[in-house]
Amino acid sequence: MTKVSMTVNGKAVSGEVEGRTLLSSFLREGLGLTGTHVGCDTSQCGACVVHVDGKPVKSCTVFAADVAGASVRTIEGMANPDGSLSVIQQAFQDHHGLQCGFCTPGMVMSTAALLAENPKPTEAEVRHYLDGNICRCTGYHNIVKAVMAASGQDVSALAAE
Amino acid sequence: MHNFDFAKPSTIADAARALAAEGAQALSGGQTLIPTMKQRLAAPSVLVSLTGIKEMQGVCLGEGGLHVGAATPHAVVAKEARAHYPALADLAGGIGDPSVRSRGTIGGSIANNDPAACYPSAVLASGATVVTNKRRIAADDYFQGLFTTALEAGEIVTSVIFPIPQKAAYVKFNQPASRFALTGVFVAKFASGVRVAVTGAGNDGVFRWAEAERALSADFSASALSGLSVDPAGMNSDLHGSAEYRANLVKVLTGRAVTAAG
Numbered sequence: 001m002t003k004v005s006m007t008v009n010g011k012a013v014s015g016e017v018e019g020r021t022l023l024s025s026f027l028r029e030g031l032g033l034t035g036t037h038v039g040c041d042t043s044q045c046g047a048c049v050v051h052v053d054g055k056p057v058k059s060c061t062v063f064a065a066d067v068a069g070a071s072v073r074t075i076e077g078m079a080n081p082d083g084s085l086s087v088i089q090q091a092f093q094d095h096h097g098l099q100c101g102f103c104t105p106g107m108v109m110s111t112a113a114l115l116a117e118n119p120k121p122t123e124a125e126v127r128h129y130l131d132g133n134i135c136r137c138t139g140y141h142n143i144v145k146a147v148m149a150a151s152g153q154d155v156s157a158l159a160a161e
Numbered sequence: 162m163h164n165f166d167f168a169k170p171s172t173i174a175d176a177a178r179a180l181a182a183e184g185a186q187a188l189s190g191g192q193t194l195i196p197t198m199k200q201r202l203a204a205p206s207v208l209v210s211l212t213g214i215k216e217m218q219g220v221c222l223g224e225g226g227l228h229v230g231a232a233t234p235h236a237v238v239a240k241e242a243r244a245h246y247p248a249l250a251d252l253a254g255g256i257g258d259p260s261v262r263s264r265g266t267i268g269g270s271i272a273n274n275d276p277a278a279c280y281p282s283a284v285l286a287s288g289a290t291v292v293t294n295k296r297r298i299a300a301d302d303y304f305q306g307l308f309t310t311a312l313e314a315g316e317i318v319t320s321v322i323f324p325i326p327q328k329a330a331y332v333k334f335n336q337p338a339s340r341f342a343l344t345g346v347f348v349a350k351f352a353s354g355v356r357v358a359v360t361g362a363g364n365d366g367v368f369r370w371a372e373a374e375r376a377l378s379a380d381f382s383a384s385a386l387s388g389l390s391v392d393p394a395g396m397n398s399d400l401h402g403s404a405e406y407r408a409n410l411v412k413v414l415t416g417r418a419v420t421a422a423g
Contacts, residue, residue, distance in 0.1 A: 002167070019167035019208060020198075043196050044338075046260060055236065055263040061195045062264060065167045066188070066210050113259065131340065132258025 004068040008033070009077030017064045023057075024048045026064035027074060035075035035105050039134070046133035049106040049113075050074045056113035058132075075105035078112065088112055088150040095155065097146030099137035106133050111147045120151055123158065162198045169210040173217065173294050173319055179209040180315040187211055187317060189232055189269030192261050217268065217319055220245075225290065226324040231268025231317070238267060248329035248422070252283050252347065255333065257340045268318040271303070274310050274366060276397070277341035281367035283323070283331060286347035286358035290322040306365045326351050328381070330421035332414045333361070336401055343402055344410040346370075348418040354378040357415055362407040364397045373415050383416035 005014035008031060015030040027033045027050070039047035041060050048059045051073040078086050085093065088111050098104045107130065114121060114129045121129065126147045127140075135143060141158070149155045170176040180187060184206030188194055197203045211217060217232035220241035227245050229238060239254030239262065256262055256270075256279050270280040271291065284291065284300045291298045294317045303311045312318070326349040333345030342361035349356045355377040357370045376385040391411045396404035 019165045020162045022195075041199065043192065043261070046258070049260050052263070055234075056260045057263050058260045061192055063167065063188075063191070063195070063208075063210075066169065066191070066212060068169075110259065129259055132260050 004065055006068055007071045009073055019065060021064045022060055023062040023064045023067060024059035033074050033076050037102055037105050047103050047106040049109040051109060056110055075108055078108055091146040091150035095142050095146040095149055097143045099139045103133060103135045107143055115151055163204040165205050166207045169213045171213050173214055176209055176211055176317055177294050182207045185209055189266040190264035192265040193273050225322045229267055229321050231319050232266050235262035235265050246323060246325050248331055249283055252279050252331040267321055272312060272318050274304060274308050276307050276366040277361040279342055279345055282345055282347035282358040282360040284321060285367050286349040286356045287323045288356060291318055292320045293318050304367050328422040330418040332418040332421060334410055334414060344407050344414055346414040346418045348422055350381055359411050362396050362411050364395055383419045386412060386416050
């Protein structure tokens, strides 16, 4: 076991990990941040996406020890400081961008990464960017709609709910 | 996953020393290695992360062309190679998905040499030079079959030097479940001739399509390929596509790449 320290959602944290401890395990089991979901554990589904130094990563496919010292942001760090939903989260609620909700943490984190690099994406760009996030309820139309709405674009002409 | 000792050196020399340990294995972005370890298809006793080595990061113009540090993630290549070698940037920006591109690296890709990975086609079609901590290896000598390269045990790819072609393009036919290339073709036109490298299709990994190179060197247009065909005997066959289907894809995608290269 080795001690790793990093910043998670703005707070300095540390814990004991094995070499094989995945970032997703460290977040969920070490820190109790269970908002990061593990859907497939095979790098396919994207439910476990978090940001490491501002970049989206699949936390089930990164060793915690390899990102020691990094700044990590999870779904628990996405709400506004007063606890209200962020623009992206609110858009997912407003446009029914979730059904069972299991994929939502990863969808929200990928959306935040997309809008940080491309503030006004086209619908095609949104669909392309979310390629690595799978919704097994197949609720993609409303997820895309929520992302477009979160970017401040008119979504009235997008696919029906 | 079996446990292992984790090391994260900050220099190439320290990494080489750590890799000399019994059962040691290099870890780059881990986007292939970690899933492989979860399945217990790999069980190194020491994992040496290369992601903390600054001298293996980044993209810059230098002697011989575009130098890409081996630990540079795909997303960074997609951005930083854009102005110098757009076809390479396109390829890097199309690997996997955004989260994979944040972590996965060119060095990891070509050290693994997955027969359906994108990068080997760019390295081979560009006639790039693979630089390791011990030597320089020409692309034509580097790729040696499925998951097999010229690398020796403990040898570390430190950068790849890409000669920049006059025209180039990469076109892949996605396998949507794995996000690897069912077949991908990289075409690069140099003053000295055209090189065509194919990934995903060959049953011995990435390969050059010599007949197409000759035809395109004489006439760089998709129609120059019309009389050619690819022998299905050397192609992969699986539930996603038969050998005949892949052989046809090689020709179709080569034509599309030539058209895209302009």
